[in-house]
Amino acid sequence: MQQWLKYSIGAHSGLLLGMGLGRFSYTPIIPMLIQSNHFTPAETGYIGAINLSGYIFGALLLPKLRNWSSEPELIRACFVVGLIALFASIAPLGFFWLAFWRFCLGVLVAIIMILCIAYVTKFAPRKRLALATSISFTGVGAGVLISSSILPFLLKFGLEWAWAGSAFIGLFTTIVGLLCWKGAPNLEASISLNKATQQKLSNSGRKLVLVQALFSIGLIPHSIYWVDYLVRDLGNPIELGSIQWVLVGVGGLIGTFLWGKLADRIGLNISLVLVFVALALSAITPIILTSIMALTLSSLLFGSQPGSAAIIAGRAQFAAGKHAMLKLWRYMVLAVGFSQILGGFFLVTLFNLTGNYTLIFAIGGTAFAIATTICCTLPRVRQK
Numbered sequence: 259m260q261q262w263l264k265y266s267i268g269a270h271s272g273l274l275l276g277m278g279l280g281r282f283s284y285t286p287i288i289p290m291l292i293q294s295n296h297f298t299p300a301e302t303g304y305i306g307a308i309n310l311s312g313y314i315f316g317a318l319l320l321p322k323l324r325n326w327s328s329e330p331e332l333i334r335a336c337f338v339v340g341l342i343a344l345f346a347s348i349a350p351l352g353f354f355w356l357a358f359w360r361f362c363l364g365v366l367v368a369i370i371m372i373l374c375i376a377y378v379t380k381f382a383p384r385k386r387l388a389l390a391t392s393i394s395f396t397g398v399g400a401g402v403l404i405s406s407s408i409l410p411f412l413l414k415f416g417l418e419w420a421w422a423g424s425a426f427i428g429l430f431t432t433i434v435g436l437l438c439w440k441g442a443p444n445l446e447a448s449i450s451l452n453k454a455t456q457q458k459l460s461n462s463g464r465k466l467v468l469v470q471a472l473f474s475i476g477l478i479p480h481s482i483y484w485v486d487y488l489v490r491d492l493g494n495p496i497e498l499g500s501i502q503w504v505l506v507g508v509g510g511l512i513g514t515f516l517w518g519k520l521a522d523r524i525g526l527n528i529s530l531v532l533v534f535v536a537l538a539l540s541a542i543t544p545i546i547l548t549s550i551m552a553l554t555l556s557s558l559l560f561g562s563q564p565g566s567a568a569i570i571a572g573r574a575q576f577a578a579g580k581h582a583m584l585k586l587w588r589y590m591v592l593a594v595g596f597s598q599i600l601g602g603f604f605l606v607t608l609f610n611l612t613g614n615y616t617l618i619f620a621i622g623g624t625a626f627a628i629a630t631t632i633c634c635t636l637p638r639v640r641q642k
Contacts, residue, residue, distance in 0.1 A: 262381040262382040263390075263393070265374070265377045265378050265381055265390075265442070267393065268374065268435055269374035269375060270393055270395075270396060270400070271337075271397060271432075271435035271438060272336065273397035273401070274398070275340050275397075275401070275431045279344060279405055279427060279431070280309070280360070281367065282398070282506075283401065283405035283406075283424045284309065285484060286405075287409065288302045288306075288482075289485060289486055289490060289499065292490075296350070299610070300606075301353050302486075303483075303606040304357070305353070305357050306360075306606070307602035307603045308360060308361050309363060310364060310598035310602040311603070312361040312364020312365040313599075314592065314596055314598070316591075317588060319365065320369050328444050329373050329444055330439050330442040330443075330444070332373060333369075333374060334435075334436055337431075337436055338432065340363060340367075341425070341428050341429060343360075344424055344425040345422075345428075347425070348422050350418065368595060373445070385522070388526065389518050391567075391568035395565065395568040396564060398564040399510015399511040399512075399561060399562075400510065402503065402506050402507035403504060405424055406503040409424065410496075463574070466574050466586070466590060467590050467593045469633060470570060470594055472632075473537075473570070474593070474598050475621070475622065476537060477560075477563060478601055478602055478605050478622060479618045480556075480619075480622070483615060484502070485502070487544070492548055506561035508561060509558040509559065509561020509562045510562065513562025513565050514562060514565040516565070517569060521569050526572050526573045527633070529569055530636070531630055533562070534627075534630035537562075538630060540560040541556075541560070541620075543556045545616045545619045545623075573636070605618050
């Protein structure tokens with residue numbers, strides 16, 4: 259197996275564990291957590307926001323961790339600790355217990371995101387860059403699809419069964435990930451990298467940081483409230499909410515791959531604009547139309563969001579170069595973290611005060627629309 263493909267599969271496994279299971283497997287469980295009186299609607303929202311807030315702590319902690327350990331060892335440690343967190347979530351020990359372990363998963367996914375994508379963009383050939391990042395980010399969609407296919411069935415036997423199902427999927431993912439990252443070299447923060455860290459970000463780099471921040475805000479409504487909106491606000495059965503979450507996973511797998519192929523064909527810039535237009539539609543459509551077709555379209559388009567992250571990662575490599583990519587990508591992850599803390603707690607608190615899903619999804623759609631406008635101003639790059 260070629261080295262770049264091995265690291266892409268390793269990154270795929272990491273994002274499946276940390277984001278597909280660590281973040282998005284929580285969403286379809288929320289209605290059951292509320293209906294079974296395990297948590298109040300406010301508590302479920304805050305657990306989701308706490309999970310998102312862990313992202314910033316992981317990004318801030320990473321430089322210290324890199325002084326203590328090599329990058330491959332850190333990635334493998336994230337797999338192990340992430341698996342422990344998934345199994346710990348099974349225990350019904352209350353709000354603070356679950357919030358702590360979901361926070362840990364948020365921390366780990368930031369470390370996985372920064373390091374794994376840095377490897378992928380460094381070792382992938384330029385003509386395979388969009389494909390390599392797409393393989394990596396399909397891990398998010400795979401996690402959503404697998405967990406959403408299994409969790410509704412397991413929920414019939416109780417919440418503990420659903421948590422256990424997510425954990426055992428994580429066990430298999432961890433085994434694959436540990437094998438992929440076995441024997442990986444260090445990223446080697448060379449003299450050129452040290453010099454790069456002293457340089458200011460380019461104008462394109464600053465725009466991509468802002469785009470990434472807006473991207474993370476736009477994701478919050480679907481990430482926390484999509485299934486809850488479908489079930490408790492629109493009055494649909496939980497089975498329909500589960501099916502729509504399966505479609506989010508389908509969009510994550512198929513959509514991310516298609517966005518990657520499109521980026522290789524028409525270029526990163528144009529495809530980045532198109533994917534943000536699609537994401538804006540995913541947030542705005544369900545507050546205008548509530549037919550099954552409209553909801554399905556929203557699920558599929560939102561599910562394809564890892565394709566945006568993959569294209570942004572590829573475009574960032576051109577903005578920073580291979581040696582400075584780690585610095586720019588860390589800034590972008592920090593932007594995501596700050597946005598998720600501020601946006602996550604703001605939107606959850608806003609919803610708790612108003613109970614208005616329309617307002618929450620409108621804010622998400624506006625964030626995507628602004629990001630689309632910024633992407634239109636990025637200079638073109640040569641990919642081949």
